Each structure stands twice: as C-alpha cells, then as structure tokens.
Amino acid sequence: MKTALESYWSGKSTEADLLKTAAVLRAANWARQKAMGVTVIPSNDFTFYDHVLDTSIMVGAIPEIYGWNGGAVSLATTFAMARGCQGKAEQDGAPTQGVPAQEMTKWFDTNYHYMVPELVADQRFQLSSLKALEEYREAKALGYDTRPVLLGPVTFLKLSKSKDPALKPLSLLPKLVPVYLDILRRLHDEGAQWVQLDEPALVLDLDDAARAAFRDAYAQIAQALPDLKIMLTSYFGDLGDNLDTALSLPVAGLHVDLVRAPSQIYEVVTRAPDDLVLSLGVIDGRNIWRADLGELLDRIEPIATQRGVDRVQVAPSCSLLHVPIDLELETDLDPDLKSWLSFAIQKMGELSALGCALSQGRGVVQAELDASAKAAHARRSSPKVHSPAVTGRTAAITREMMKRTSSFATRAALQRKRLGLPPFPTTTIGSFPQTAKVRKARSDYAKGIISEGDYHDFLREETARTVRWQETIGLDVLVHGEFERNDMVQYFGEQLSGFAFTKEGWVQSYGSRCVRPPILFGDVSRPEPMTVNWWTYAQSLTNKPMKGMLTGPVTILNWSFVRDDVPRSTACRQIALAIRDEVFDLERAGARMIQIDEAALREGLPLRRSEWKTYLDWAVESFRVASSGVRDETQIHTHMCYSEFNDIIDAIAAMDADVISIETSRSKMELLEAFKTYKYPNEIGPGVYDIHSPRVPSVEEMTNLLKLARQRLSDAQLWVNPDCGLKTRGWKEVEGALVNMVDAARQIRQIS
Numbered sequence: 001m002k003t004a005l006e007s008y009w010s011g012k013s014t015e016a017d018l019l020k021t022a023a024v025l026r027a028a029n030w031a032r033q034k035a036m037g038v039t040v041i042p043s044n045d046f047t048f049y050d051h052v053l054d055t056s057i058m059v060g061a062i063p064e065i066y067g068w069n070g071g072a073v074s075l076a077t078t079f080a081m082a083r084g085c086q087g088k089a090e091q092d093g094a095p096t097q098g099v100p101a102q103e104m105t106k107w108f109d110t111n112y113h114y115m116v117p118e119l120v121a122d123q124r125f126q127l128s129s130l131k132a133l134e135e136y137r138e139a140k141a142l143g144y145d146t147r148p149v150l151l152g153p154v155t156f157l158k159l160s161k162s163k164d165p166a167l168k169p170l171s172l173l174p175k176l177v178p179v180y181l182d183i184l185r186r187l188h189d190e191g192a193q194w195v196q197l198d199e200p201a202l203v204l205d206l207d208d209a210a211r212a213a214f215r216d217a218y219a220q221i222a223q224a225l226p227d228l229k230i231m232l233t234s235y236f237g238d239l240g241d242n243l244d245t246a247l248s249l250p251v252a253g254l255h256v257d258l259v260r261a262p263s264q265i266y267e268v269v270t271r272a273p274d275d276l277v278l279s280l281g282v283i284d285g286r287n288i289w290r291a292d293l294g295e296l297l298d299r300i301e302p303i304a305t306q307r308g309v310d311r312v313q314v315a316p317s318c319s320l321l322h323v324p325i326d327l328e329l330e331t332d333l334d335p336d337l338k339s340w341l342s343f344a345i346q347k348m349g350e351l352s353a354l355g356c357a358l359s360q361g362r363g364v365v366q367a368e369l370d371a372s373a374k375a376a377h378a379r380r381s382s383p384k385v386h387s388p389a390v391t392g393r394t395a396a397i398t399r400e401m402m403k404r405t406s407s408f409a410t411r412a413a414l415q416r417k418r419l420g421l422p423p424f425p426t427t428t429i430g431s432f433p434q435t436a437k438v439r440k441a442r443s444d445y446a447k448g449i450i451s452e453g454d455y456h457d458f459l460r461e462e463t464a465r466t467v468r469w470q471e472t473i474g475l476d477v478l479v480h481g482e483f484e485r486n487d488m489v490q491y492f493g494e495q496l497s498g499f500a501f502t503k504e505g506w507v508q509s510y511g512s513r514c515v516r517p518p519i520l521f522g523d524v525s526r527p528e529p530m531t532v533n534w535w536t537y538a539q540s541l542t543n544k545p546m547k548g549m550l551t552g553p554v555t556i557l558n559w560s561f562v563r564d565d566v567p568r569s570t571a572c573r574q575i576a577l578a579i580r581d582e583v584f585d586l587e588r589a590g591a592r593m594i595q596i597d598e599a600a601l602r603e604g605l606p607l608r609r610s611e612w613k614t615y616l617d618w619a620v621e622s623f624r625v626a627s628s629g630v631r632d633e634t635q636i637h638t639h640m641c642y643s644e645f646n647d648i649i650d651a652i653a654a655m656d657a658d659v660i661s662i663e664t665s666r667s668k669m670e671l672l673e674a675f676k677t678y679k680y681p682n683e684i685g686p687g688v689y690d691i692h693s694p695r696v697p698s699v700e701e702m703t704n705l706l707k708l709a710r711q712r713l714s715d716a717q718l719w720v721n722p723d724c725g726l727k728t729r730g731w732k733e734v735e736g737a738l739v740n741m742v743d744a745a746r747q748i749r750q751i752s
C-alpha cells in the first residue's frame, strides 16, 4: 500500500492503479482472516491515509479551503486534506490554490497520528462518502458477510478542533447523529446485522457533557434502528468511572480492553445485562508478545460458561494497526526470541485458537496450547531475558544516585567559570543534515558495498567538516552532527543488550510513513561505551566545548515495544543505568557538557490524569539516575521538542538539567510563560527558529524572538538555539539560518 500510494503521489501511476491495488489488498486481507479462522471479519477498516480523515469526509466535515463542491469527495481532495497541495495539480477535484494539510496529532497514547477534524460554528454535516457501504458490498460480493467499522460520533467530536475557541465540538452532536443514522441505515438495508462503532474516548476522563453525549447519540441510534446490532468498542484502557455510562447504552455488544485493564472484567461481567455480547480484548493489540493461551483460557472460560458462548467474543485489545504484520518475515531474529513473539497474523491464529477452545473444548487446539505454554515458560526462565546482575543493580538504585552533588546555583557558578561562555551562548540541538550522501553511505555499508573502514572515514570527514564549519560561523558550543546515527533510539538500542531489531516489523506512523520500533525483550545493560569514540574525535578537532549527545531512558522506552513481564518503570530504570554508565565515560573522556534528549517524555503521559503523577515520578527519576552522577562542573543539557509545558512544569523542573532546550519559535515564545510563572531557575534555550520549514529566518526575526524571551526570563538563563535537530533539513538552509542565528545572538548581547 505504501509503495502504491507513493508511486501515485509522485505521478508514476494512475488513480485506477491505486484503486486496483487497494481492492486487491482488501480482498487478500479478508481471505487471510477467513483462512485463519477469524469468524467476525471487519470491513471499512481499510484506508488510503487515515480512518479519522475518512470519518471527516464521510460526514462532510471538509474545511472550505479545500474547495469541495459538496458532491462525491475525490481522492485529490482527500490527499489535499492529508498532505496539503501545491495547487498546481491538474487532478480532478483538487484545490486550485496551494493549501496546507490538516493538523495531525497522536492517536491517544499510540505512535500513530491522525488528521484532526476541523469544525466551524455553523458546521453542517451531510453524508458525503459511501465508502463504508461500498466496502461492505465489495466484501459481500467476495463471499464475506462483514461487520463494518466506523469511528463513533462522540469520539469523532472529542477529537475535533475548531479555530473558533468558543465552539465546543460536542455541541454539534445533534447535527452529526443524523449522518450516522443515514449510513447505519444504509448498511443495515444492505444486510449488515452488526456494525462496530469505535469509541475509545470511553477510556478518557469525561465530563458530564461527554457522558450525556454518549447517552443521547446511542439512544437515537437504538430508536431509529432497533434491529441493527451495535458493537461498541472501547480500548486503550479502563472504562473506570465511565463504566456506568458504557453499560447503560442501548447497544448489543461491548468490547473491553483486557490487556491494559485486565481487572475491569469483574465489574463488567457482574454488571453487564445478560443479553449484552461481551467482546473480550485479551490479545495485545499494542505489543508484540505471544500470549499464554492456557492462562488466558483460565480467565475467560468461566465467563463463556456463565454467559454462553454466543454472548462472548474474543478479540485483540484494540486494532492491530499498532503491531507489525507478519513475524514469519523475520528470518534473522534469535529463534528463542522469535518463539516468544506474535505479530498481527500470528495474533489472528491465537484468537482463532482461543475461539475454538471456548466453543469446542481445549482438546481441539491442544498442540497450540502446549506450544504457547512452552514458549511462555521458556521466556520466563531464559537467561537471554533475565540478568541477575542487572536486576540487582536496579534494585540498588539509591536516592543519592538521583541527586547532583550541589544545588543548581553552585553548579552554575562552577560551570560558568570553567566554560567561559558569552551571555546568550549559541548552540544547536545535535543533528546536522542527513543528506542523500550520508544515507547512501550508510546503506552501502549495510549492504557490504563499502567496508567499515571506508564508512568510518566518510563519517569522520562529515563530522570534521561540520565541526570546522560551526567554528567558522562562531557558534559557542558545538556538536558532532550525529552522522553515524540512523535514528536517535535505534542507534542506542543496537548497542545495548536486551534490545532486538526486526527487518520487516513496520508500524504505521502516519499516512505512508512507517517506523520499525526496537523490541525491548530483556534486562538492559551496556556492554561497551556507545558514543565516546565519536565524541572524542569531534572534541579533538576544536577547543570549544563539544556536547556529548545521548538519548534519554524515557525516550528510548517510549519509542520501543516494551516488555510485558516487568513494569515500564523497571525497564526504564535499567536503561537509565546504562545511560548513566555512558555519561560517566563521556565525563571521564573530558566532556564538559552532556546532552540527554527526552523528546518522548511528554508523549508517555497516561490517558487518565490520575495516573500522571506516578508516570512522571518514575520518568523524572530515571532521567535523574541517568544524569546525576557527574561532577558539579559538568553541565547536563536536555532537549524536548513539544509545545505544552504548563501541566508538566513541575516535572521538568524536577529533572534539574542545567540547561533545557525546547521548541518555541512557532509559539512566539509564549511557552516560556509556564517557566516564568513557575520561576524556573535553571538555564533555557528557547528555539528561535522553526526547523520544520525550509525557510531561512532573518536576523531581525530571531532578535525579536529573543527580546520576547527576555521579557520572561533573565539574561543569565537564556541560550540561543534552533527548535530541534537539523537532520531533515538541507545544508543551504541550515547555513543561512545558523549564520543569522549567531548574528541575532550578537545583536541581543548589545541591547541591554
């Protein structure tokens, strides 16, 4: 699908080609599910880009700028909403002027990104796409009577935004529900007995208005379509205080996530009406571990016995979008590790085995049960997973290890003396352009086309050139450029024990973009220094301070598939110790500054507010374990690239990094308000230019931003740097922008 899409976007294939590929893939997926014994097969789970975008299109929530005429929505309009459009395209139905893409944001606490629906105060909804109906028909013609899936109306509105701050999207529910009734009626008329409505908003903190919205929407659906059965799906957590609401809705089925929230089953079973079909989400849709089928059956057999097998379904905890497709493609994985894993296709096999065991008794799938028990046992006792040395070391972490020797004020004075930096010191976040040349060298080396020696010579040359250039333009604190790194997490994962990497374990991030998260399978340790040689080489080229550059434990954890046999906090502490070792080695090698990036700290926040503190406590502790062992005069930097600090400012302060760099240019420094109000004492580098755009900002623009920063923080606190790393940019823009940035710092030093 990715290849077909990208080929279509680049004009190498036609719309007809794309539609054909899509239909072939849908047919193959249905056939595969059927062959694997899946009995309730979904339709409308296919999308060209994003299912939330499809929902916006279905209900006609298409902002004016996309020039939609109210008729059938063309693929060109769809992709304009998804990716923006230059306005030059002569494709049918595409906007004739350049338009930006819709905003994109993370889907709950996953690494999948959806297109944020954008609504207006006088929003009108109308059924504008029959995709759900067409795919239902398509499946039926192939012999599959499917259960169509739609994103539910309340979650759709909860995820929507408006430029008009006065508009509460939920207030549009009365206008939206008729469109849902329209499509549901058509599906029902066409023969669909069941429709699945996804309402993951049910696991969020909801106010009374949102709960009322659920009651209103589902009452109307039940009233209009009394014979249509709705499977209401919740996932990504506990229904918790929304359980009453969920159980009071007039639906025929309820799906619950029993991986994230296994214990909710007791309440659900006790309080569910007798005729409610329960869909038990017991196979982990968010992670790659093989289930212990016997253990699962011990838990779900009593429910099936009590309610009757026709009122119980077994399912993945959530969509399988979040796991890779097929484990069998992994020919290089350690065979033991491989036997402990399960990707989407294998998970269907597990579900089918559970279903058979429930309906016909365990005996019919004895071989599967035995194999799964054997794998579970092996994993529990394998020395590849469990290292007593690591467990011991993690258990022995003390409060002392999480504290710098002296307070920030003392450290800052020592660091100032040692470093001798000017006011408003200039630096960058770490990476320099990963040009086609750099990527080609890496892939040539991976393929064996060039030798390790040649590859390293190439990297050394790139690094040296970058260091010299930074010196020439007058930056105060230098970086080595990160040319040797494929990715800020993978680079470390590959050198730590306890991590494995797949060849084909791709997971969709957004649109046609996919990532291959590392698999954290065992106790983590660091056999050897990971960055010291590169740092030493880079520092040898200059007298200016060279920052050591590391990825922090919370970010490594949050961007990996993690263990399900130890708490996340434990895994994080282990990684923290490994990074701590690296920090010590860098310091010993002479590093005066070490940056530990925590780009993913915020995105790890739990969905429920009540769980934030626990998470932030261990996340901050882990950062402190990694960073606090150094001497007072060694300066610890961290970097975070996001835009909301208000609600986590305490945690940021508790990290106690000497310097934090953040993304602020697009918010016009407003983000610094949170730091000002908090009276944040340590140093801050607020980004003065947007690295997401190729535009070169002027000296004046950046000087003005620095003036704004100065209104909120003291001069002694401020650093000057871009918003984030420069790896996605070209050298030309980077050169222009950084020269101007250094100039802006010189200017601001003159203005008192």
Ligand code: GLN
Binding pocket: 429, 430, 431, 482, 488, 549, 597, 599, 639, 640, 641, 724, 725, 726, 727
């Ligand atoms: N040091 C990393 C870089 O410069 C940080 C990237 C990030 O925060 N996402 O690329």
Ligand code: ZN
Binding pocket: 429, 599, 639, 640, 641, 723, 724, 725
């Ligand atoms: Zn960043």
